[in-house]
Amino acid sequence: xxxxxxxxxxxxxxxxxxxxxxxxxxxxxxxxxxxxxxxxxxxxxxxxxxxxxxxxxxxxxxxxxxxxxxxxxxxxxxxxxxxxxxxxxxxxxxxxxxxxxxxxxxxxxxxxxxxxxxxxxxxxxxxxxxxxxxxxxxxxxxxxxxxxxxxxxxxxxxxxxxxxxxxxxxxxxxxxxxxxxxxxxxxxxxxxxxxxxxxxxxxxxxxxxxxxxxxxxxxxxxxxxxxxxxxxxxxxxxxxxxxxxxxxxxxxxxxxxxxxxxxxxx
Numbered sequence: 471x472x473x474x475x476x477x478x479x480x481x482x483x484x485x486x487x488x489x490x491x492x493x494x495x496x497x498x499x500x501x502x503x504x505x506x507x508x509x510x511x512x513x514x515x516x517x518x519x520x521x522x523x524x525x526x527x528x529x530x531x532x533x534x535x536x537x538x539x540x541x542x543x544x545x546x547x548x549x550x551x552x553x554x555x556x557x558x559x560x561x562x563x564x565x566x567x568x569x570x571x572x573x574x575x576x577x578x579x580x581x582x583x584x585x586x587x588x589x590x591x592x593x594x595x596x597x598x599x600x601x602x603x604x605x606x607x608x609x610x611x612x613x614x615x616x617x618x619x620x621x622x623x624x625x626x627x628x629x630x631x632x633x634x635x636x637x638x639x640x641x642x643x644x645x646x647x648x649x650x651x652x653x654x655x656x657x658x659x660x661x662x663x664x665x666x667x668x669x670x671x672x673x674x675x676x677x678x679x680x681x682x683x684x685x686x687x688x689x690x691x692x693x694x695x696x697x698x699x700x701x702x703x704x705x706x707x708x709x710x711x712x713x714x715x716x717x718x719x720x721x722x723x724x725x726x727x728x729x730x731x732x733x734x735x736x
Contacts, residue, residue, distance in 0.1 A: 488580040488581050488584075489576065489580035489583075490576075490580070490583075490584060492576075495576060495583075495587075498587065499569075499572060499587065502587075502590065502591055502594060503565070505594065505595070505598070516605040516641065517605075517607075517641060519605050520605035520606055520607040520641035521607045521611070521612070523604055523605060523606045523607070524606055524607040524608075524609070524611070524612050524643075525612070527606060527644070527689050527691055528609070528612060528615065528689070530691065531689060531690055531691060536690045536691075537690065539609055539615070539617060539683050539684075539686065539689065539690070540615065540616045540617060542680060542683045542684040543617055543618065543620070543683075543684045543685070543686060545684065546620065546684040546685070547618070547620075550624060553620050553624050553684075553685075554624050554625065554626075556620065556680075556681045556684055556685055557620055557621045557624060557625060557626055557627070557685055558626060559677070559678075559681045560621070560628070560648070560681050560682065560685050560687060561621070561626050561627070561628045563678075564648050564651065564652075564678075567651075567652070567655055567674065568590070568651045568652075568654075568655060571586070571655045571658060571659065572586065572587060572590075575658065575662060578662075579662040581710040582658065582661060582662040582709060582710060584710075585658075585707060585708075585709050585710055586654065586658040586662075588707050589654060589658075589700070589703045589704060589707050590651065590654055592703045592706075592707065593647075593650050593651075593654065593696075593699050593700050593703050594647065596699050596703075597645050597647050597650065597696070597699065600642075600644060600645060600695070601641070601642035601644075604644060605641045605642065606641060606642065606643040606644045606692075607640075607641050607643065608640065608643040608686065608687050608688060608689075609643075609686045609687075609688070609689055610622075610685070610686035610687060611640075617686040618686065619686060620684070620685045620686060621685060621687075643687070643688055643689065643692050644688075644689070644691065644692045644695050645692055645693075645695035645696035645699055646682055646687075646688045646692035646693050646695070646696045647696065648678055648681075648682050648687075648688070649675060649678050649679055649682060649688070649692070649693040649696045649697070650696030650697070650699060650700050652674050652675040652678040652679075653675040653696070653697060653700055654700055655671070655674055655675070656671040656672045656674050656675050657700075657704070659671045660672075661709045662709075679693055
């Protein structure tokens with residue numbers, strides 16, 4: 471009696487045996503986003519310390535001769551349309567882009583999906599711990615810098631007055647999960663695809679970086695801290711090795727980077 475063999479997956483199709491159960495993954499990812507939102511509330515308070523740390527970060531950046539955030543914002547303020555698009559990008563791209571990234575990996579690259587989900591979970595958990603030890607006011611709240619709260623002045627804004635904002639902790643600027651997640655989206659798509667144009671996905675974290683700095687929601691060091699956390703997670707959680715089937719996939723079956731809309735929180 472011969473053992474029954476399973477049909478091989480067609481080129482370009484994911485291996486169904488590698489794909490985790492949909493309901494379980496939905497609950498895990500939903501839990502990740504919920505922890506992201508609720509976990510920040512646990513670190514609220516420490517306002518005075520957050521402003522002291524903000525002055526320290528601002529001074530450290532000047533000592534390190536990092537580019538002035540004011541110069542980036544000045545470029546956005548040349549036109550009201552541009553700054554409005556930057557605020558819209560900050561408010562609307564962060565979560566949808568990350569969710570679309572995970573959904574695509576789940577459907578097309580299940581093994582890479584598991585890897586990416588684990589990396590995002592580790593980075594998010596680590597990012598939620600830092601505000602307990604280093605609360606930080608964002609540059610838009612720091613007087614004497616010349617920066618403008620572009621979301622409040624030009625809209626749209628995702629934040630209310632800090633004292634009455636019960637949906638987010640505005641004194642948890644470091645690290646920037648806006649940038650950390652955007653960078654992971656680019657890294658994940660570059661690792662999971664073989665298109666020659668896949669490196670264009672780096673435009674997403676680059677635009678995100680300019681947006682979070684130009685809108686005065688984050689310092690350069692917030693993005694550097696997120697990059698360091700992501701780098702450590704990637705060093706520990708290694709991506710799956712490409713299979714023979716993955717290597718044979720033709721580039722035209724792999725989605726090319728779509729144009730980045732200038733218009734995602736932290």
